[in-house]
């Protein structure tokens with residue numbers, strides 16, 4: 061199966077499903093437009109007002125699913141996705157990895173790959189962000205069976221958090237025990253430099269403060285408890301393993317331990333917002349990971365996460381410096397070899 065793509069076998073099934081939904085939705089729009097909103101309903105003799113047809117929603121938002129009606133994926137749907145994948149690969153992953161922006165090359169290191177494009181997996185959202193390839197890659201790294209998301213789903217893409225995090229539950233039902241989230245983040249801590257790595261010791265769930273939590277809604281105990289504790293979200297033993305790897309790789313000077321927060325994005329932050337976050341003890345800021353960890357802890361996965369400090373957060377006004385996505389991706393490319401080595405050795409020590 062080296063380098064094989066499982067997409068061909070998957071596409072017939074998925075295209076049938078997706079097209080069905082897309083067509084239904086498209087027809088629904090056309091129907092509403094033809095009959096509704098006052099058209100053709102004017103007083104006798106009054107000319108019907110004509111409106112420009114609504115522009116179609118972007119494809120990833122248009123891919124409507126029955127889960128949307130319930131604001132969650134049921135256990136049965138997640139199970140269906142897991143079985144779809146398990147029936148198309150012999151790899152039985154114990155480690156699940158989400159690759160952050162510019163960090164997708166981690167997946168290229170895998171051996172005996174089976175690759176599934178998100179658009180070919182039933183019920184899966186699709187990635188719309190540059191630097192996120194949009195495929196699930198199964199394979200072996202250092203002899204350990206892993207599944208890697210080459211690209212994640214973000215809230216700012218238009219997905220609700222429960223949808224962004226569905227792949228984490230799929231990983232659980234695939235048999236994953238250890239969950240690794242990686243991300244690109246802006247460095248707030250004065251000691252951090254671009255290209256440094258921050259092991260997440262903890263997070264602040266700002267979106268959750270306002271009740272926007274991936275676990276909001278009916279709880280299915282088959283995934284996990286209604287009120288999961290988050291006090292050991294980042295598994296202390298896994299952090300220790302990572303620190304031992306860092307020591308042996310002799311990269312302690314570029315690795316830190318700190319607190320991450322996720323904001324909704326897609327705007328980068330203003331100076332005042334960054335100063336506020338700094339005051340609150342946040343070391344790095346990004347647009348992902350927190351809700352994935354919440355979902356993973358809820359379903360009993362042991363979690364580890366790190367941020368690549370892709371840019372310095374600009375808290376001063378008298379400078380031309382501004383955060384930008386190109387710098388974020390370039391830092392990912394620049395640090396790819398070290399990150400790949402770190403993850404490979406970490407996995408080997410955790411589950412080798």
Ligand SMILES: O=P(O)(O)O[C@@H]1C[C@H](O)[C@@H](CO)O1
Nearest residue numbers: 160161243244347348385388
């Ligand atoms: O997916 P991650 O959290 O690594 O990506 C960060 C947040 C935005 O998607 C993007 C901004 O440059 O990078």
